[in-house]
Amino acid sequence: MKIVVLYGGNSPEREVSLLSGKAVGKALRRKGHNILLLDTAKNTFVKNILKASPDCVFVALHGERGEDGIVQGLLETLNIPYTGSGVRASAICMNKIVTKKILTYHKIPTPAFVEVQKDKCPRLPFSFPAVVKPANMGSTIGIKVVHNKKEMLTAIKECFKLDSEVFIEEYIKGTEVTVGILGNQKPELLPVIEIETATGFYDYKAKYTPGGSRHIIPARIDKKIVKKIECIALNTYKILGCSGFARMEIIVRKGTPYVLDVNTIPGMTDTSLLPDAARAKGISFDELCEKIVKLGIERCQKQKKE
Ligand SMILES: Nc1ncnc2c1ncn2[C@@H]1O[C@H](COP(=O)(O)OP(=O)(O)O)[C@@H](O)[C@H]1O
Ligand SMILES: [Mg+2]
Numbered sequence: 001m002k003i004v005v006l007y008g009g010n011s012p013e014r015e016v017s018l019l020s021g022k023a024v025g026k027a028l029r030r031k032g033h034n035i036l037l038l039d040t041a042k043n044t045f046v047k048n049i050l051k052a053s054p055d056c057v058f059v060a061l062h063g064e065r066g067e068d069g070i071v072q073g074l075l076e077t078l079n080i081p082y083t084g085s086g087v088r089a090s091a092i093c094m095n096k097i098v099t100k101k102i103l104t105y106h107k108i109p110t111p112a113f114v115e116v117q118k119d120k121c122p123r124l125p126f127s128f129p130a131v132v133k134p135a136n137m138g139s140t141i142g143i144k145v146v147h148n149k150k151e152m153l154t155a156i157k158e159c160f161k162l163d164s165e166v167f168i169e170e171y172i173k174g175t176e177v178t179v180g181i182l183g184n185q186k187p188e189l190l191p192v193i194e195i196e197t198a199t200g201f202y203d204y205k206a207k208y209t210p211g212g213s214r215h216i217i218p219a220r221i222d223k224k225i226v227k228k229i230e231c232i233a234l235n236t237y238k239i240l241g242c243s244g245f246a247r248m249e250i251i252v253r254k255g256t257p258y259v260l261d262v263n264t265i266p267g268m269t270d271t272s273l274l275p276d277a278a279r280a281k282g283i284s285f286d287e288l289c290e291k292i293v294k295l296g297i298e299r300c301q302k303q304k305k306e
Helices: 014-030 045-052 070-078 087-092 098-104 148-164 202-206 223-240 271-280 285-305
Strands: 003-005 033-038 056-059 114-118 132-135 145-146 166-169 175-183 193-197 213-216 245-255 256-263
Touching: 003 014, 003 045, 014 033, 033 045, 045 070, 056 285, 070 087, 087 098, 087 223, 098 114, 098 148, 098 166, 098 223, 098 256, 114 245, 132 148, 145 148, 148 166, 175 223, 175 271, 175 285, 193 271, 223 245, 223 256, 245 271, 245 285, 271 285
Parallel strands: 003 033, 003 056
Antiparallel strands: 114 166, 132 145, 132 166, 175 193, 175 245, 193 213, 245 256
């Protein structure tokens, strides 16, 4: 097949996306496909996609203008099949406030939160420590744990420099896990991974420096709780309308799994979390990348029939 891999872009997660794109490109080449890598930071990428006329586009972009439905909308308009979630699920999952509101409506546990109005001091319905977050960022950019009002106000100010939407979340002290899911109509679960970090905070440094975190498969968690995590992850995937693949981030406190974050384009280097989980299930990185492409084409064909 002829496959265009979109990577790079201008989001703060550009560097991670360059790594994901290169790894995916190599994997698909090893599978015998004809691969063209295009960096969306260069605006010639649209012209080059049209010129290539690929069977599918593998979207290996993270963050804004890549993971948020914008590129997905472009590909819909061009009528070219692409990997991962469609426009709506991508847009929903990129915004943590919108995601949390939908999860709350469906009674899926997520940490308690309040939206912050600019230049207003929020009233917290929970006690410190709390976590100040921008609604639309990834890779822990702008996220800060605060222990008192002064720290909170400083963190809010900093956060508004990055994003126009900011919220504060209850700090959940517990075990952090992540669950990868693959599929369209009948999504399948990958093994739950427990994430162990030196600091207890899975931040940019822990994510991207060697030895910054440890992936523990299978998670050292009671089987009954693992079932609960899996059920919540799968429901989250379906409710938000994800397709192809996604990775949920969850913190478990006293047996309750709280959904923190849904990544519709999780890191895709061969040591990233979702590929690690797939490997534990016997799916190699190369097979995983090819499977994601096939799921993208399948979703597009189904959409055309409808
Ligand atoms: N409410 C919370 N309680 C405890 N730790 C949190 C909380 N929110 C975030 N964290 C920590 O910060 C990391 C990044 O937060 P997350 O909401 O997943 O943002 P990102 O989109 O940057 O991945 C999490 O993986 C976790 O380690
Ligand atoms: Mg996260």
